[in-house]
Amino acid sequence: MPHPNDPKLPGWSAYLDRLEEESHHEEGHSVVRADTLAAQPQPQPQPQPPLVLPARPVSPTDPRWLQPAWIAKITLGNWVYYFLAKLVLYGMELIAFHPLYNLALAAFILLPAPSVFWRRVKRVFTVLLALALLYYDTWLPSITRVIAKESSLANFRPSYLLELLTRFVSWQAVLALFAGWVIYRLLSYWLRVDWLVMLAMLLLLFVQFPLPGEVTSGAPQTANSRPDMEQVVQGFFDRESQRSVSLPVPDSPAFDVVIIHVCSLSWDDVRAVGLEQHPLWQRFDILLSHFNSAASYSGPAAIHLLRATCGQQAHEKLYQPTASHCYLMGSLEGRGYEPQLALNHNGKFDDFLGQVQTHGRMPMSPLALDGVNIAQYSFYDTPVYDDQSVINRWLTVRQKSGSARVALYYDTVSLHDGNYLPGGESLPNTLTTYKARLQRFLDSMEKIMQKLDDSGRRVVVVMVSDHGGAVRGDKRQIPGLREIPTPHISLVPAGIKVIGGGARRAGATVTIDQSTSYLAIAHVLAGMLEKSPFKTGSFAPSAYLTDLPLTSFVSQNENTTVAEYGQRYYLNNAAAGWEDYVEFNPLSGKP
Numbered sequence: 001m002p003h004p005n006d007p008k009l010p011g012w013s014a015y016l017d018r019l020e021e022e023s024h025h026e027e028g029h030s031v032v033r034a035d036t037l038a039a040q041p042q043p044q045p046q047p048q049p050p051l052v053l054p055a056r057p058v059s060p061t062d063p064r065w066l067q068p069a070w071i072a073k074i075t076l077g078n079w080v081y082y083f084l085a086k087l088v089l090y091g092m093e094l095i096a097f098h099p100l101y102n103l104a105l106a107a108f109i110l111l112p113a114p115s116v117f118w119r120r121v122k123r124v125f126t127v128l129l130a131l132a133l134l135y136y137d138t139w140l141p142s143i144t145r146v147i148a149k150e151s152s153l154a155n156f157r158p159s160y161l162l163e164l165l166t167r168f169v170s171w172q173a174v175l176a177l178f179a180g181w182v183i184y185r186l187l188s189y190w191l192r193v194d195w196l197v198m199l200a201m202l203l204l205l206f207v208q209f210p211l212p213g214e215v216t217s218g219a220p221q222t223a224n225s226r227p228d229m230e231q232v233v234q235g236f237f238d239r240e241s242q243r244s245v246s247l248p249v250p251d252s253p254a255f256d257v258v259i260i261h262v263c264s265l266s267w268d269d270v271r272a273v274g275l276e277q278h279p280l281w282q283r284f285d286i287l288l289s290h291f292n293s294a295a296s297y298s299g300p301a302a303i304h305l306l307r308a309t310c311g312q313q314a315h316e317k318l319y320q321p322t323a324s325h326c327y328l329m330g331s332l333e334g335r336g337y338e339p340q341l342a343l344n345h346n347g348k349f350d351d352f353l354g355q356v357q358t359h360g361r362m363p364m365s366p367l368a369l370d371g372v373n374i375a376q377y378s379f380y381d382t383p384v385y386d387d388q389s390v391i392n393r394w395l396t397v398r399q400k401s402g403s404a405r406v407a408l409y410y411d412t413v414s415l416h417d418g419n420y421l422p423g424g425e426s427l428p429n430t431l432t433t434y435k436a437r438l439q440r441f442l443d444s445m446e447k448i449m450q451k452l453d454d455s456g457r458r459v460v461v462v463m464v465s466d467h468g469g470a471v472r473g474d475k476r477q478i479p480g481l482r483e484i485p486t487p488h489i490s491l492v493p494a495g496i497k498v499i500g501g502g503a504r505r506a507g508a509t510v511t512i513d514q515s516t517s518y519l520a521i522a523h524v525l526a527g528m529l530e531k532s533p534f535k536t537g538s539f540a541p542s543a544y545l546t547d548l549p550l551t552s553f554v555s556q557n558e559n560t561t562v563a564e565y566g567q568r569y570y571l572n573n574a575a576a577g578w579e580d581y582v583e584f585n586p587l588s589g590k591p
């Protein structure tokens with residue numbers, strides 16, 4: 001409280017002094033002052049120019065407003081900053097804002113507390129409620145779950161951890177919050193800003209839907225118009241459990257199958273860095289442009305791929321054994337193929353190799369990489385081998401093998417977030433280098449295909465990504481985080497290319513833009529086993545696309561599902577139930 005004799009407060013000192021005496025037992029709350037004021041004859045404040053007078057901030061409930069006591073009591077106090085800050089962040093689309101809950105919290109703050117004890121109790125509850133609501137509004141659960149999941153966070157390279165942290169901080173947001181604070185302080189001289197804030201929340205309650213975002217249809221979205229997604233997804237998995245592709249006895253001439261599983265590459269990443277026109281895409285004979293990887297983490301995506309001969313399984317089923325005909329490599333093995341495994345990393349992160357060996361049923365050891373070139377180091381400081389060198393090593397081993405048919409599963413993390421070049425900690429931000437890394441990767445895929453062609457072997461290459469790198473992030477997840485398997489993360493490139501043996505494709509690349517998933521890859525492979533594309537020297541890709549199985553978009557992680565229905569996307573995370581997912585960043589048309 002100001003000192004009664006403070007020379008800066010000439011006109012107010014005696015008055016405030018008296019108020020202090022009257023209300024010291026009430027902790028000096030301004031509301032109490034106004035209350036007391038209303039019960040007594042009003043002292044006349046001496047007229048002063050407002051910009052000279054306030055050496056300390058003037059509360060909106062300051063007695064100079066001469067407002068009735070009941071009005072002065074309706075105040076959020078300093079909590080107005082809490083709501084104001086959240087409204088600013090909501091305006092910048094950095095957080096969500098649930099007006100009903102926020103209004104409820106405001107109403108709780110407005111409740112009068114009859115005594116000091118109750119005021120203290122109320123304050124504790126207000127802080128707890130405000131923290132809980134902030135947590136809910138900011139979508140933080142996904143972030144904390146990621147951190148909990150990535151239990152080996154301690155193994156992360158410190159500079160990568162720092163880089164991740166800086167992605168959380170938006171300097172524009174810091175500036176906007178500061179500007180909001182300044183504007184509040186100025187306005188509060190003339191206006192009841194806390195009332196404006198409450199009014200804004202009330203208005204938001206009525207106009208919040210549809211949320212700003214990328215929605216394909218302009219129709220309003222309300223909670224009531226949402227389909228019963230629980231039933232939609234249950235029906236999806238019921239139907240998927242009935243679907244499978246059986247691999248036929250292979251036709252001749254024999255060919256190898258090389259599956260290149262690319263970590264961290266989605267169509268949204270490709271668009272984000274402007275590489276949609278890279279020649280590799282047109283090199284494929286069949287390109288699935290709406291392929292759902294069904295997960296946004298490497299392990300589950302690899303299991304989905306390695307169980308491609310059956311329909312999509314729910315996430316939790318991936319970690320239980322399934323029917324033997326559902327294992328892609330096992331099915332190929334049953335048709336005379338020798339399954340082989342290669343990684344361009346040690347496979348230890350998140351026990352990737354263990355997941356592939358156990359749940360993808362590829363128990364063999366991966367290709368030995370001693371002496372192979374190291375192209376990068378991972379975010380946990382282990383070697384990431386050069387893709388061309390790994391495939392060259394495999395080719396060398398393959399040429400010596402007596403197997404008539406080999407099926408290789410090769411997993412590459414060359415595009416993973418946080419990779420850095422040997423000897424260089426200097427990369428400013430691995431996301432900003434994504435374009436250069438992707439360009440180099442797509443170029444190297446072209447060279448690998450050329451090398452396979454030059455080797456004289458007959459090969460069918462399947463290049464498919466496990467999930468995107470979330471290069472742009474969206475309004476709900478910072479770049480690089482993949483806890484929510486949005487279509488921007490799990491709609492990924494999948495291409496099939498027939499190489500060698502003099503096989504010529506009739507016509508151009510066939511692009512399938514309908515919703516597909518792993519079963520479509522199994523279908524094409526089954527077709528090629530049945531009728532070898534190397535048989536006549538020329539093949540039509542469309543011959544392998546008859547009755548191509550389509551698959552609706554359902555993408556999952558542990559506790560999180562994103563599903564499409566009626567061209568809208570819906571999110572379920574165990575805590576909150578189903579909600580609309582509209583927080584896409586609008587760079588690129590349809591997700």
Ligand SMILES: [Zn+2]
Nearest residue numbers: 263264298466
């Ligand atoms: Zn991955």
